[in-house]
């Protein structure tokens with residue numbers, strides 16, 4: 001488990017920095033990926049970027065309910081269409097906003113085994129990947145919110161869980177999360 005850095009934390013400046021490429025997928029990076037997945041699931045998120053756990057490397061993980069996706073050095077090579085929908089962020093607890101994103105993307109990167117990978121993603125998965133790649137460039141969803149309008153999200157407290165479990169989803173789906 002890693003601690004998720006929020007914009008309210010003293011070390012929040014990492015959220016605004018550009019993360020550097022991972023030259024190789026080392027054992028350390030695989031360990032980081034495992035911890036990121038664990039942290040994302042424990043926080044009920046659907047995506048997480050390495051700088052959110054204090055590591056300024058270009059590594060993202062996601063799971064929109066279809067199994068874990070890992071991308072090292074992700075690069076968006078094509079975007080098309082448009083989707084407008086609610087988004088939140090584990091690093092910006094308590095608020096959400098409407099963000100316009102591409103509906104379909106082609107993304108390249110490497111797997112946790114260092115193999116090259118090309119992926120076509122649509123709808124929610126495209127949104128999550130675009131949100132996480134933004135994190136690698138120091139961009140937060142609040143920078144992209146339509147009309148700058150943020151609204152408050154209330155989460156049910158889960159007494160048995162660590163505090164992060166009560167925070168909003170990494171990116172919110174169409175399932176009424178917001």
Ligand SMILES: [Zn+2]
Nearest residue numbers: 089090091170
């Ligand atoms: Zn986020």
